[in-house]
Amino acid sequence: MGIEERSLERRKRMVIHRATSHEDAEAWDLEFWQQRTPEERLSALVAIRRDIAVVETARGTVFAEED
Numbered sequence: 001m002g003i004e005e006r007s008l009e010r011r012k013r014m015v016i017h018r019a020t021s022h023e024d025a026e027a028w029d030l031e032f033w034q035q036r037t038p039e040e041r042l043s044a045l046v047a048i049r050r051d052i053a054v055v056e057t058a059r060g061t062v063f064a065e066e067d
Contacts, residue, residue, distance in 0.1 A: 015032065017032075
């Protein structure tokens with residue numbers, strides 16, 4: 001599957017919300033993540049950590065994992 005196909009599939013799965021306040025955004029975010037499975041939450045965390053590592057590498061800094 002090429003990047004175009006992956007992008008299209010990702011767009012089909014996207015869930016969005018236009019918040020009316022910070023409190024609304026916070027409540028929506030909490031509800032969204034509580035509806036995800038532990039595997040989905042872990043997968044999101046791993047993806048975020050990989051993205052951070054890529055950014056840190058591009059900046060020339062070292063991504064340090066906390067123990």
